[in-house]
Amino acid sequence: MSSLTITSIxxxxxxxxxxxxxxMLEQKIHSIEDKTEIIVLPEMFxxxxxxxxxxxxxxxxxxxxxxxxxxxxxxxxxLTGSIIIEEDxxxxxxxxxxxxxxxxxxxxxRHLFAYAGENxxxxxxxxxxxxxxxxxxxxxxxxxxxxxxxxxRQKTFDKEMNSPEYDLIINVANWPAKxxxxxxxxxxxxxxxxxxxxxxxxxVGTDGNNIFHSGNSLVIDPLGEVLYHVAEEEDISTITxxxxxxxxxxxxxxxxxxxxxxxxx
Numbered sequence: 668m669s670s671l672t673i674t675s676i677x678x679x680x681x682x683x684x685x686x687x688x689x690x691m692l693e694q695k696i697h698s699i700e701d702k703t704e705i706i707v708l709p710e711m712f713x714x715x716x717x718x719x720x721x722x723x724x725x726x727x728x729x730x731x732x733x734x735x736x737x738x739x740x741x742x743x744x745x746l747t748g749s750i751i752i753e754e755d756x757x758x759x760x761x762x763x764x765x766x767x768x769x770x771x772x773x774x775x776x777r778h779l780f781a782y783a784g785e786n787x788x789x790x791x792x793x794x795x796x797x798x799x800x801x802x803x804x805x806x807x808x809x810x811x812x813x814x815x816x817x818x819x820r821q822k823t824f825d826k827e828m829n830s831p832e833y834d835l836i837i838n839v840a841n842w843p844a845k846x847x848x849x850x851x852x853x854x855x856x857x858x859x860x861x862x863x864x865x866x867x868x869x870x871v872g873t874d875g876n877n878i879f880h881s882g883n884s885l886v887i888d889p890l891g892e893v894l895y896h897v898a899e900e901e902d903i904s905t906i907t908x909x910x911x912x913x914x915x916x917x918x919x920x921x922x923x924x925x926x927x928x929x930x931x932x
Contacts, residue, residue: 669801671835674703674905677884677897679872683723685713689734696738696746701905705800708748709839709870710810711760716841716874717751720758720788724751735765743767745800748839748868749776749809757790762807762839764798772796776809777818785811795931797833803910804833806863810840813853813867821861823926831923834913836865841874844881847898851883859891862917864908871901889916 676695681687696706710716713731714723725731731750739746745766752761752773760776775792779785795818798805812818822832836857842850850869858865864887871882886895886906895904917923 669803669910670907671705671801671803671910672701672703672905672907673705673707673837673866673886674699674701674903675707675866675868675884675886675895676709677868677871677882677900677902677904678709679901680709680712680715680870680874682715682875683717683719685723685731688713689731693734693738695903696742699903699905703744703905705745705747707837707839707866707868708746709868710749710841711751712748712839713750715870716783718784718788720751720753724753724758726753732763732765732771735763735771736769739765739767740769747807747837758788759792760785760789760809762796762809764796764807772798774807774809776812778811778815780811803835803908806833806836808836808838810838810842813838813840813850813857816857816860817931819857819861820929820931821863821923821926823923823928831862831917833861834863834910835908836861836863838865838867840867840869841880842869842883844879847881847883851885854885855887855891855893858887858889862889862913862920862923864888864913871899889913890920 749762752759762774764772774796777792796807854867867885870880883898
């Protein structure tokens with residue numbers, strides 16, 4: 668049975684200041700002493716949750732993608748988080764899944780936060796990204812996606828693998844403190860109902876719109892038990908997840924066998 672070691676970086680962000688954010692994050696990554704395989708950054712880690720994509724969007728061959736490639740190659744890790752991307756004259760809140768080889772996948776945020784006008788500036792994605800690492804299948808999501816359980820819902824069995832569709836959800840966020848109860852509750856719910864680990868990585872600090880973020884980054888096991896939780900302060904945490912524990916929980920409580928069959932389109 669394989670284990671998977673993941674580091675989350677809960678940090679304040681410089682408002683709409685890419686150079687300062689990349690420098691700060693590189694210093695934090697360099698400070699990690701624990702051996703790790705995946706490093707998770709918050710949503711829009713180079714700018715904060717910004718509604719000015721015309722000013723701050725990059726192409727897929729831009730500086731931040733290059734920075735991620737360099738980091739991954741130098742440290743031999745996978746790096747993920749979302750940035751603002753322009754493609755075909757459209758803007759996306761795009762999560763990048765960067766490998767040490769320089770290869771990458773990406774996920775465009777499906778559920779745009781209309782309450783803050785995100786839907787007025789960005790184009791919604793239309794497909795999920797489930798990455799594979801060491802036999803682990805990882806469902807990658809961004810912030811507001813968390814409120815929509817159908818988008819997260821575990822297919823009962825992957826036909827090719829004869830197993831559940833994924834083992835872990837990673838959600839990167841800029842989730843405001845005033846709705847932190849919803850954030851914590853929904854993370855637990857998604858873990859329990861899908862019998863999967865979940866890692867939610869949120870930012871801290873006050874952004875350029877005077878919105879305070881309390882972090883509350885969490886790692887939760889498939890039974891809904893909290894394995895890691897830090898609020899209010901910047902924090903770097905490394906945790907190792909055990910596949911054996913996941914399989915044991917699913918075998919002891921085979922609830923997914925009773926799930927409804929459906930297709931997400």
